[in-house]
Structure formats: C-alpha cells, structure tokens
Amino acid sequence: MNNNLNQLSLGNFIRIIKKNSINKHLASQAEIFCIIFNIDDVNESTINNYCIGARCIGDEYKNIYVNLRKKYAKDNSVFTPIVSQLSCILMGNIYDKHSITQINNNKNLKNVCTLLYNISKNDTKVSESFSAKLLKLINSNNLYDCIAELLIYAVLEHVQPIYVSDEINEKLESILYNTNISFDSLQEFLSTQFDDGINYSYSIRQLAKKNNPYALFELGLSEYFGKMTGTPRYNIAFEHFSKAASFNHPRANYIAGRMLIEGKVGNYSKSDIEKGLKYLKKAESLNNIACLNVLGQFYLKQGNGTLAEKYFKRAAYHNFVYAFNNLGKIYETKKLYNKAFEHYLKSANLDESWACNKIGEMYRLGIGTKIDLKKAFEYYNKALKVPIEFVQNYAKYNLAVYFYMYGNYEISLEKDVDKAIKLLTESSEKLIESQMFLLCYYVSINDEEKIQKYKCMIENNPKFNIELKKQVENVLKKVKKDPKLKIEI
Numbered sequence: 001m002n003n004n005l006n007q008l009s010l011g012n013f014i015r016i017i018k019k020n021s022i023n024k025h026l027a028s029q030a031e032i033f034c035i036i037f038n039i040d041d042v043n044e045s046t047i048n049n050y051c052i053g054a055r056c057i058g059d060e061y062k063n064i065y066v067n068l069r070k071k072y073a074k075d076n077s078v079f080t081p082i083v084s085q086l087s088c089i090l091m092g093n094i095y096d097k098h099s100i101t102q103i104n105n106n107k108n109l110k111n112v113c114t115l116l117y118n119i120s121k122n123d124t125k126v127s128e129s130f131s132a133k134l135l136k137l138i139n140s141n142n143l144y145d146c147i148a149e150l151l152i153y154a155v156l157e158h159v160q161p162i163y164v165s166d167e168i169n170e171k172l173e174s175i176l177y178n179t180n181i182s183f184d185s186l187q188e189f190l191s192t193q194f195d196d197g198i199n200y201s202y203s204i205r206q207l208a209k210k211n212n213p214y215a216l217f218e219l220g221l222s223e224y225f226g227k228m229t230g231t232p233r234y235n236i237a238f239e240h241f242s243k244a245a246s247f248n249h250p251r252a253n254y255i256a257g258r259m260l261i262e263g264k265v266g267n268y269s270k271s272d273i274e275k276g277l278k279y280l281k282k283a284e285s286l287n288n289i290a291c292l293n294v295l296g297q298f299y300l301k302q303g304n305g306t307l308a309e310k311y312f313k314r315a316a317y318h319n320f321v322y323a324f325n326n327l328g329k330i331y332e333t334k335k336l337y338n339k340a341f342e343h344y345l346k347s348a349n350l351d352e353s354w355a356c357n358k359i360g361e362m363y364r365l366g367i368g369t370k371i372d373l374k375k376a377f378e379y380y381n382k383a384l385k386v387p388i389e390f391v392q393n394y395a396k397y398n399l400a401v402y403f404y405m406y407g408n409y410e411i412s413l414e415k416d417v418d419k420a421i422k423l424l425t426e427s428s429e430k431l432i433e434s435q436m437f438l439l440c441y442y443v444s445i446n447d448e449e450k451i452q453k454y455k456c457m458i459e460n461n462p463k464f465n466i467e468l469k470k471q472v473e474n475v476l477k478k479v480k481k482d483p484k485l486k487i488e489i
Contacts, residue, residue, distance in 0.1 A: 020091035341368030356383035
C-alpha cells in the first residue's frame with residue numbers, strides 16, 4: 001500500500017513529517033494534508049484512503065499539483081507557502097512563516113528529506129536519476145527544492161493503487177496460466193476465506209460441490225490431517241485431491257501422487273505406483289517444488305542415485321529445505337562430510353529443525369567442520385525455535401545431556417539440572433534415549449516412582465531390544481555404585 005517503506009508515496013510523506021515533528025498534536029494527518037493541497041478542510045476518510053492507498057488521489061487534488069508544477073518550472077518560489085508551513089509544523093509552531101533560508105536550515109526538514117530519499121532508493125518505480133537529484137539537493141542544503149520535487153512526485157508521479165491492482169491481477173493470471181483454474185474460482189474461494197465465519201466449513205463444502213479446485217484441495221487437506229473426524233480418512237482426501245488435480249492444481253497433483261507412491265491409498269501395486277508418478281510428473285510440469293523432492297526420494301529407493309540427486313538439486317535450487325537434507329545424507333553416506341555439512345547448514349539456516357540439530361551434532365563432534373561448542377549450542381537451540389509440530393526432539397536431548405545437565409565450561413555455561421530434566425521429560429514421549437537417561441538419573445537420586453515409570457516406558461518402547469537392555473543394565477550398575485557419576489547413554 002502507499003505507506004509501506006518501499007514506496008515514495010503521499011502516505012509516506014505525511015507519515016514522516018508527522019513522525020519528525022516536535023509537537024505531534026499540531027502535526028495531525030488532516031493538518032498536513034490541508035497544507036500540502038492548500039485547502040481549509042478535508043474529511044478523515046479521504047485522507048485515510050489517499051494515505052494508505054485504498055484509493056487513487058482524486059483529480060481535483062492532482063489538478064492543484066499539475067498547475068503548481070507548471071508555475072514551478074517558471075518560478076520556483078511558488079511552493080514557498082506550502083514548504084514554509086511544513087517547516088513550521090516540524091518545529092512545533094504552525095503560525096510562523098519561514099523564509100527559504102530558514103527552510104534550508106531546518107534540521108528536522110533535512111532529516112525528512114533524507115528519510116524520503118532513502119525510500120526512493122527502495123522504490124523500484126523511482127528512477128535512479130530522480131534519486132540522484134534528491135541526494136544532490138540534500139547535499140547542497142537545498143531542502144526547499146527537495147521538498148517541492150518530492151511533493152510533485154508523490155502526488156503526480158507515484159504509481160497509484162489502481163495500477164498496482166492491475167499488476168497483481170497480471171501476476172495471478174500468469175500463475176494460473178498453466179492450469180484449468182479460472183480467475184473467478186480463485187476470487188470465489190478467497191471471498192469465502194475472508195468472510196470466515198460460523199458457516200465457513202459449510203461454504204467450503206458448497207464450493208467443492210461446484211468443483212471449485214481450491215475448496216476441493218482444502219477439503220482434501222482437512223481429511224488428510226484428520227480435522228473432520230479426528231482420524232485421517234485418506235480415501236476421501238484422495239478423492240478431493242484427484243478432483244482438484246483434474247484442474248491442474250499443482251499441490252493437489254503433488255499430494256495425490258505422494259499418497260499413491262507411499263501406499264496411503266491403493267494397494268501399493270505397480271499400477272498405483274505408475275499412477276502416482278503420473279500425478280507427480282504433472283505437478284512437476286506445473287512448477288511444484290515439493291514434488292521434485294518426492295521424486296528424488298522415490299528414485300533413491302529404486303536404486304537410481306544419479307537421477308535422485310538430480311531431482312534433489314533441482315528442489316534445492318529453490319531453497320527446498322528437505323532437498324538440502326537429502327543431499328546432505330547422500331554426501332554423508334559417501335563420507336563427503338564437508339559437502340554434507342554445507343548442505344545441512346543451508347537447511348539449518350532456513351530454520352529446518354532436523355538440520356539445525358544435525359549441524360549442532362557436527363559442530364559438537366567436529367564432523368565436516370571444526371569443533372565449535374558455542375555454535376553447537378546455538379544450533380541446538382535454533383532447532384527448538386520452530387512450530388512445535390516440527391521440533392526435533394534430539395535437539396532437546398542434546399541440549400540436556402551435553403550442556404545443561406553437567407554445564408559446559410568451554411562456553412561458560414553453568415549446569416541447570418532442572419532445565420535438563422524438563423527437556424528430557426518433553427523428549428521422552430518420543431525418544432528411548434531420553435527415557436533411558438531419565439531412568440538412570442532417577443536411580444541416582446533414588447526416586448522409586450519415576451524409576452518404575454521410565455522402566456515401563458522403556459520396556460514398552462518399540463525400539464527396545466536385548467542390546468539396549470544390556471546397555472541400560474550396564475549404566476544402571478555404574479550409577480548405583482556411584483550416584484554422582486556422569487551418565488552416558
């Protein structure tokens with residue numbers, strides 16, 4: 001809109017004058033607007049519409065500046081009343097009159113000019129020559145002409161919302177170009193989403209009955225994640241996805257294909273796999289990125305590592321985090337640890353929790369990089385700063401065991417047993433390693449209730465086997481002998 005930091009607009013001009021004024025009460029939006037257009041009064045809705053970009057600046061206001069620009073070309077003093085009053089507002093007194101000399105010496109006005117010049121550099125519609133002209137005027141302390149030029153541009157030259165709207169429509173139409181989805185279908189679906197009330201679910205179902213591909217896709221997601229009944233209903237989800245896919249909906253093709261090759265629907269037969277690949281190839285042709293990663297995983301399982309790597313690289317080119325992870329795993333298997341580290345790091349720096357934990361491990365152990373415990377601690381923590389459903393539990397385990405439980409003098413971290421136990425307890429719902437560590441800890445402090453709890457959890461864990469049983473028994477013997485012994489699982 002007209003008041004964002006990338007537009008040299010009237011909205012930004014007024015906002016910055018107001019922000020830099022000594023007396024904010026005198027520098028109201030309405031007062032500044034009236035000064036700019038040399039009028040006595042204006043209603044609030046007009047100002048709001050013009051300043052946020054909800055409407056184009058009206059012809060009656062533009063005509064004022066068309067005439068001013070003509071006069072300014074012959075006599076540059078015509079802006080003196082306007083710029084003088086703006087200069088006064090900045091100094092907190094709207095009743096004074098400033099000469100051009102006073103205007104040019106107004107430090108607040110210079111700050112306004114500088115801020116607006118900086119915005120001009122971010123506005124792709126502003127020419128480099130105009131930005132250079134503003135800078136030259138500021139450096140020569142010609143603030144009067146700088147403000148005049150800025151006002152003429154903001155009112156007459158700045159691209160107004162009606163044109164921005166046309167650009168948005170063109171972009172949307174280009175996105176829909178390869179599909180059979182109409183622009184009206186998109187508008188209808190968005191209207192339903194924006195209305196979002198008690199009948200939203202009903203409205204989506206009604207749209208789906210009319211074969212709106214967006215509504216079909218959303219219903220498919222709801223069934224896939226079990227939001228309708230509390231349990232995923234993959235067959236119904238697939239039915240919705242396949243209908244949306246028939247309109248060349250990219251993600252619908254991707255998910256329908258993935259469901260088939262992962263065996264969530266069908267019989268995992270040769271014909272199901274072929275059908276799934278057909279959906280995925282269609283998604284690929286529609287520029288879906290996630291399907292490239294799934295195709296890579298498919299070919300990797302088929303033993304075609306070369307083709308898999310090509311697909312992963314294509315997805316990674318678009319910063320698809322899981323593709324970076326998959327490439328990292330390939331290089332790690334080949335013992336190309338530096339390359340593995342490089343790809344995991346790219347994923348971690350895009351906040352993918354698994355990769356953050358992996359990078360933490362590599363820094364802690366010096367795999368593919370030098371040992372750096374400070375970095376390890378940083379990336380383990382980074383792994384936790386994601387939505388809870390994506391948190392990597394091993395990061396909680398690693399922070400607890402290698403940093404908080406015993407402290408870490410190398411990074412000047414004091415031990416915090418309570419924090420360690422909290423992290424281990426949280427991760428014990430998923431990790432047998434956390435269960436084992438907690439069992440040993442509670443044996444060391446002789447907490448019988450917790451000992452029984454974690455013994456039961458371990459024995460019922462699907463990963464529990466004879467080897468793990470021996471390992472636990474071995475550690476428990478040591479802990480019983482010396483309760484202060486450092487627990488190592």
